[in-house]
Amino acid sequence: MAEIKDPENTIIIELKDGKVVIELLPDVAPQHSKRMKDLARAGAYDNVCFHRVIDGFMAQTGDVQHGDMEDGFNLRMAGTGGSDLPDLPAEFSKLPHDRGTLGAARSSNPNSANSQFFINFKDNHFLNGQYTVYGRVIEGMAHVDAITRGEPPASPDRMISVKVAADA
Secondary structure, eight states: OOOOSOGGGEEEEEETTEEEEEEEOTTTOHHHHHHHHHHHHTTTTTTEEEEEEETTTEEEEOOTTTTTOOSHHHHHHTTSOOOSSOOBOOOOOSOOOOTTEEEEOOOSSTTOBOSOEEEESSOOGGGTTTSOEEEEEEEOHHHHHTSOOBSSOSSOOEESEEEEGGGO
């Protein structure tokens, strides 16, 4: 496993193929980093599906309101919800949306990010300055690359569990 320098700011996501280790960037996006840790600690991300996975672009997940449902209606709704917590203000930075970075998904309102996030499959610099970057994959990107594609996928992959490394 990758060397974890700061267990309190490292997330471990268990996927069907193995673990993905994400280093959060609280110095760049403190509110987004805290939100991910709070939701992980509450178990809110466990069993949530990847509802929007676009080949050559990104894999999006984190709809804790709809993303853990098995029925077709809720899978169609996945991507439209968040958590019970208030939306977050944008924390834009100069960090680029490179392959493996974690970005905050949001509506057209820059201050509407809540629980959803995406992992970039490649450098997506056209997103720079428009979406908050608050983490990066430090191990397991091959497992991210293997996530089933679709909007939504017919049989979506899920985050089996999401933990803060300090708690694992």
